[in-house]
Amino acid sequence: MNRQKITDQLKRLEQKYQKTGQDLSANLEGLLHADYLKYWDYIQVDTLLTLQKPRTHFPDEMIFIIYHQITELYFKAILWEIGQVAHQQALATAVFLEKVHRMNRYLEMLVHSFQIMVKGMDIEQFRQFRMALLPSSGFQSAQFRLIELAATDIDNLVEESFRSQITPNTTTKEKYAHLYWKKGATEAATQKKTITLQHFEEEYAEMFLQWAFDYKDCNLWQKWQAVPTSDTHKQTLKEALKNFDYLTNIEWTLAHLKAASTYLKPKGKPIEATGGTNWPTYLPPNLQKRIFFPALWTEEEKEQWGTPGFVFQRT
Ligand code: HEM
Numbered sequence: 001m002n003r004q005k006i007t008d009q010l011k012r013l014e015q016k017y018q019k020t021g022q023d024l025s026a027n028l029e030g031l032l033h034a035d036y037l038k039y040w041d042y043i044q045v046d047t048l049l050t051l052q053k054p055r056t057h058f059p060d061e062m063i064f065i066i067y068h069q070i071t072e073l074y075f076k077a078i079l080w081e082i083g084q085v086a087h088q089q090a091l092a093t094a095v096f097l098e099k100v101h102r103m104n105r106y107l108e109m110l111v112h113s114f115q116i117m118v119k120g121m122d123i124e125q126f127r128q129f130r131m132a133l134l135p136s137s138g139f140q141s142a143q144f145r146l147i148e149l150a151a152t153d154i155d156n157l158v159e160e161s162f163r164s165q166i167t168p169n170t171t172t173k174e175k176y177a178h179l180y181w182k183k184g185a186t187e188a189a190t191q192k193k194t195i196t197l198q199h200f201e202e203e204y205a206e207m208f209l210q211w212a213f214d215y216k217d218c219n220l221w222q223k224w225q226a227v228p229t230s231d232t233h234k235q236t237l238k239e240a241l242k243n244f245d246y247l248t249n250i251e252w253t254l255a256h257l258k259a260a261s262t263y264l265k266p267k268g269k270p271i272e273a274t275g276g277t278n279w280p281t282y283l284p285p286n287l288q289k290r291i292f293f294p295a296l297w298t299e300e301e302k303e304q305w306g307t308p309g310f311v312f313q314r315t
Helices: 003-019 024-033 039-043 061-087 093-113 123-132 142-151 172-177 180-184 195-214 220-226 234-264 299-303
Strands: none
Touching: 003 024, 061 093, 061 123, 061 142, 061 220, 093 220, 093 234, 123 234, 142 195, 142 220, 142 234, 172 195, 220 234
16 A cells, blocks of 8 residues: 555545535545445446337337437437537647547447448338327437537528528527428428427427527537637548538438338338428438538539538548
């Protein structure tokens, strides 16, 4: 036992407790009685395992729930990294870069694991249990929308036809009203919002709008622009951000579309989705053209976005 080390640690502990007017000796006494930490308490495994609640008796519904939850946890991990980039005032570019690499690793994992959905459920079971899930949809993933709003300027998420009407006086609230996903879930002829969208907005609209304000000046795109051109990491960071854009808005979107097509178009004819969008025209990345960092791509790349002709050489 290194007695000197323990004496030093005790001194530092004493200083720590003194700052808040606490007694070191009383806290050491507490330590004597405290129980050891156990894995299951720390990771909250038992609680975690109570969160899968199928609505039907079909066994494969469990896979559907588990995989959605896994995805939501990775979305949380991505938001965790973005939050650190956004809210750190004196952010070292090397740290920014490391965070984007982390996000990209999470996304790679989500893209590859989507096979769990594409191949991992019995189609007949899926077609039946999905009817018990109406009108809910992955469309209502709030974290997915938070990632979008924290990644880029809201202008890049506004539906195409409204973009030309944006002026310097257009408010965030007005832009928010014209987000692409709202249009996707609104019937063109009647301008009626789907019930799925109505529920989503009832639950989260206030939070989304606040989030849009919060990230207006500190989203990933704003943060990248603030990096001085002379910074040696700027070019590598640009490539990492392009990869983030590509992984989210082409790779993940295509993997997800493949799942949708497998289950909702098994005989070539699309069936209605639980969220009520016209999904064959809404989901494909080449039609949706959700691009977080349009200024980082060439005109040709943007034209070919999400098509088989699109090539992105990752460095
Ligand atoms: C068999 C599996 C799946 C099918 C058939 C499917 C189907 C669909 C469909 C048709 C939509 C369009 C909205 C609608 O009308 O409902 C959608 C949207 C969405 N789904 Fe899924 N989905 C699947 C798995 C997942 C998983 C595992 C996630 C992970 C959270 C997810 C997240 C999303 C998101 C974020 C959207 C909105 C995309 C956008 O607005 O561009 N989906 N899904």
